[in-house]
Amino acid sequence: MNVVKFRNYIMAPIAVLFFFSLVSLVTWLAGENFLTIINYIYIGIFASLGMVLYAKLPKRKKNRGRKISMYAIGGLLFLVMGVLGRIDGQIEGFFFYILAGITAGTVSHYLVAKIIGPVFLNRGWCGWGCWTIMILDVFPYKRSDGRLPEKFGWIRYLHFAMSFGLVLLLWFGFDYGISNQKWDIAGMYWFLGGNIVYYGIGIGLVLLLKDNRAFCKYVCPVSVIIKSSSVFSLLRIKGKSSLCDHCNACTATCPMNIRIPDYIVAGQRVVSTECVMCLTCINTCPTGALEASFGFDLGGKELLQPKSTLPVSIKNSI
Ligand code: SF4
Ligand code: SF4
Ligand code: SF4
Structure with a gap:
């Protein structure tokens, strides 16, 4: 008999709602624009709603809660930030915008979802919002029969270093970056190009290792940042x-x-x-x-x- 009670889950959606309410308040006090404030309220509502649905729905339908959250958050960010907004939300964009001193968009997204967020909410982004796993998790291998040897986990650190190195090389070696007049559309190309590469590698690994989360475990450079912050996670x-x-x-x-x-x-x-x-x-x-x-x-x-x-x-x- 399954004796899991709703209260076993409840701390997660409460923490999510509280955190994003706090972020909205801070962004409002900081004089950010209305859309940014609404964006954080929207994310908080859908992530916590997804968690509550996951807890309450019958066993066979539980994953609908996660899907609602992922498509509402990851899908919307992909479309609004990456495609319509032409902002590179991939890790290279994060490095480019930091070098350019631009803190809106990708840098603030990384700050909330991947740097400060994990201190409160652990890797909640990876469980409920990421646009990469949103696609990879449609495959049937939601469980795997274990991890590859530890050395494979280092690929993501190498990937992180290569992404950072590429941006530094372009910025300092070729004078390429945000100052480029065509950057706007280039941001979208970087975003879509990066995602095509991630999805390609991710799907290849899913099929090879029969593991939807193989990309997360061995290759994702973003996990390097999120893991560092989640060391201190309260949740x-x-x-x-x-x-x-x-x-x-x-x-x-x-x-x-x-x-x-x-x-x-x-x-x-x-x-x-x-x-x-x-x-x-x-x-x-x-x-x-x-x-x-x-x-x-x-x-x-x-x-x-x-x-x-x-x-x-x-x-x-x-
Ligand atoms: S091993 Fe895991 S699933 Fe089994 S009783 Fe302990 S906590 Fe629960
Ligand atoms: S590890 Fe990377 S790909 Fe996996 S869920 Fe987290 S951010 Fe997304
Ligand atoms: S990643 Fe594993 S330990 Fe963490 S919440 Fe999911 S099932 Fe539990």
């Missing part, structure tokens, strides 16, 4: 040791292959910076041992499930 998954019977069902369904029961045994919340706050483990736990919680503990201790090490009986029984 995390917490397990009650008295209720956990170590069935490992949560680990088997965690899209990021986190060994959740091992954190419970260690007396810690799930401090892994791989957690994308998708809430799947809360939904899976048959004893209601897991909940979203607010607190303070430094993250960074990674307990991850290597490939094919879960007993077949567990994988087949969930």
Whole structure:
């Protein structure tokens, strides 16, 4: 019998709504334009609504909650920021705009969703708003049978360094950047070009590794920034040791292959910076041992499930 109560989830949507209300207030006090303020209210409403729907909908329909949130947030940002606004929301754009001293648009998006946001909301962007995983997660491999060896996780750091290096080279070596008169349309080309590359690599990895989150685990350069901030996250998954019977069902369904029961045994919340706050483990736990919680503990201790090490009986029984 599934004993998961709504209260096990509730801290996540409350934290999201509170955070984005705070961001809207700060942007209003800072004299930002009306559209920016509305944008943050909109994101807060849809992310928290998606989480509440995920918690309340019957098991087979739960993913609709996440889809509503992802399409409403990731889809809208893709269209309004990248295509209509011609702003490069990819990581290269972030570097370009910082060099140009332009803080609106991409830089403020990164600040809220990927730098300050994860300190409050963990990797909520990765679970509920990202326009990359919004597409990759339509494939049927929502669970994987584990992580590739640790060295593959370094590809994303290399990718990050290459993106930064490319921008520096263009900016300082070729005098190319925001000062270019054609930058407006170039921003859109960078954005669409970057996304085509990400989707291409991401879909290739999904099919090769049978894992919707393979791009997130091994290649995404944005995760380098988000992981660094989520070390300090206040919002995390917490397990009650008295209720956990170590069935490992949560680990088997965690899209990021986190060994959740091992954190419970260690007396810690799930401090892994791989957690994308998708809430799947809360939904899976048959004893209601897991909940979203607010607190303070430094993250960074990674307990991850290597490939094919879960007993077949567990994988087949969930
Ligand atoms: S790791 Fe990257 S691709 Fe994956 S959800 Fe996060 S930002 Fe998106
Ligand atoms: S531990 Fe795994 S399943 Fe649970 S919220 Fe984090 S990523 Fe999702
Ligand atoms: S699913 Fe629940 S009971 Fe089973 S190991 Fe995870 S936290 Fe413990």
